[in-house]
Amino acid sequence: MKALNDAAFQQGLHPVRLSAVLLPVHEVEVRATTRTSRPYGLIDKFIERTIAETRVTAVSEIAEVLALQPALVDRAVRVLRRIGHLPAHSNALELTDLARESLRDGHCYEERREDRRKIYFDGYRCEPLHRRHYGKPTSFLNYAEARALEEQDSRLVMLPALHQFHREALNTLARRTDRAEFNLPSSVENPQDVRPEYVYLRLYIIRALARGGNVRHLAYAPDAGLEYDEHLSELCSSTPDITGFLDQSTAPIADQERRIRNWLGRLGLTGIDPMRHPDGSWHVDLPPGEFHPKGSRQESSVGSFLDLWTVAVRVWCEDPDVRQRALVARTRMILRRAGYRPEELPDLVSHLGAQLEHPDLDVHGLRALVAEAGEQDLAAELDRYLERTSDTP
Template sequence: MSPAVARGRQVYPARRAVEHAVALDGVRPLRLFPVLWPLWQVETTANVYDEQAYEVIDWFVVRAVREAGFHRVDDLARFFGTPVPLVRRCLAFLEVIGHLRVEADAVRLTDLGHRAAAAGIRYVPKESRQDLYVEQYSAQPLPRRYYQGSVPIFATPEVPEDRLGDRSRFQPLFAPTAFQPSIVEELARRPDRTEFNLPRLLRELSVLRHHDAFLPAYVVETADRGLLVYTAVAAERDSLFEEVCRQVPTIRNMISAEERGDPREIWTAWLAEGRAGRGTLRQLPNGPNRRHRDRGGVPPEDRGAGPAVGGSRADPGRAAAVRPGTQAVRPVGPPGRTRMIGADDVTDRGGRGGLADEQRRWDEEDEQRCCAEDAFGVYD
């Protein structure tokens, strides 16, 4: 089996997940984890029946066996008034395609032969190979929506640079489970198997081989220890993988084990550096921190710079950093037009793009404050 190929479009940027998470009522996101979710790609083989029209003599031979009760070769030849060798050739072909069996000149239809005769269609079996994707933690097959060309799935725990929508650093998750062929066998018996990319016409399904595959996803940890999961399947949360997080404590434990930083210490230290001009950090009654910035704004020489956050240089004065081992994110833009982008996307680019252009635009519009609420607080 050839390895799973990277398919689908670019991995969508982290800001899409963050934008949705921060807009949820009653949800306070804390940290964002770009991960590669472990799947199994399973190659199966099965028989699929090609529907063809009966040849005239084949059709009448089948009807004579099924409806008239002729079960011997000589009786069929005598009934049709044809030479015995011609009848034998016809029976030999029908036996090859599985419609009947001939034993000691006795003829009987198989189950396939009865179904074909009842439908008036000659079913010709052909081998078909079908790839299935199975989530490793829960061992459940993925529904058909995950087979869309827009959903990227990779053969290795590395995302090619040209497939990244931003500079998120994806880390593979590890599932301590072993693949069992019974997963596919149980799926084959399900009446809704077509919803899991297994066509109804496939019969005698068997597993040839399997190997690992990886689905890019963003896991967002919330203040109430909840986990939100986002994949390319939809613009909103992925309910299937969120349910896996609820069912499998391993995922929650891995997230909890990641080192945490104190948001207030992070932003207080950044303010002390004075890169965003004069300002103070205050905690609001409902929990978030608010940065009050003097109207002087960001000095031109420091625009677009900031401390290293999550492996990138970001501007925490206007940023929502998602701390250690995670992807940093930040909101930019004046009130009412807040958007979330990856911290790596706002590094200084020599005056082209990034905070420098954003700051000039805000100055031109005479808007001297930026207010955004996120996991760590609200800043203006």
């Protein structure tokens, strides 16, 4: 599974278990003023500069200074009032803060009111969710939908929603320089929450062990492409309401082993003993006959983790021929996958080396291994990559 493999080979941890949860989230409808920018009209800019640099306060006086028809200046003044550069309900011609900022920056800023958007904050610390959760695939569920989904899927658990939304959280977000990363661009001003309510986000949480035995919980959202979410991972690792649930739901070691043996039994492999490492992770060494072409299992699964509900287990095979075929299969998958970008190849190859126990594998080393396996088409493709990168300054 993608999330388990990321936890092991990208984050450098030892996955023990994957839990499927529904994370409570504050959905906050926000009413705000938006600011847009456009080039200044020539007359508008001169009128504002005249007001700023002189003491004139009447249309006729501005017309005289600029040598323009009063009717033309009057029309421009009405436009400046409408866009918030002059007071709307006063005869005085005094620049607003918006007008002064516009003159300072050389762009005509305009305010458009009644912008409404939804901002999402986690249900425990009221910290904003990254904009990756705002894409079309993301589906936030209301309470009834979340409860119905929990009843349909026995693995899925709704985490408790006990905390009220803190209104200061929105103000804190508005002050952040990176607020656009959380669906609040700088063009949105004076945001005010209208109606906070609870919704739920589907989340996979991987219980993993770091060096020294420290427990960490890594979060991956299925609707956001199963990308590692650093913020939600830190939340899940440090929030007692979440860690307490995850600790209670961790199966005893004997139950973990029983689950793995039952899986092996369904494969007809009752003679294989699962191995538990000192770090708490498990692996099984499957015989070569389980893999193609004799068996039904793809060689590309060698080195990957499998989710068995209460425990995660790494699939392995010590046979050198199977592991070589696994390397070839995984290389072909990398180079043929949709959306493959050549600049990603070094990281992908390093990841592959970690999975198949080729320490410090790089593109040159991979090219040599696939050529040794007789896969000349893959070797040629890697040659083309190496030629392109050698020409890059």
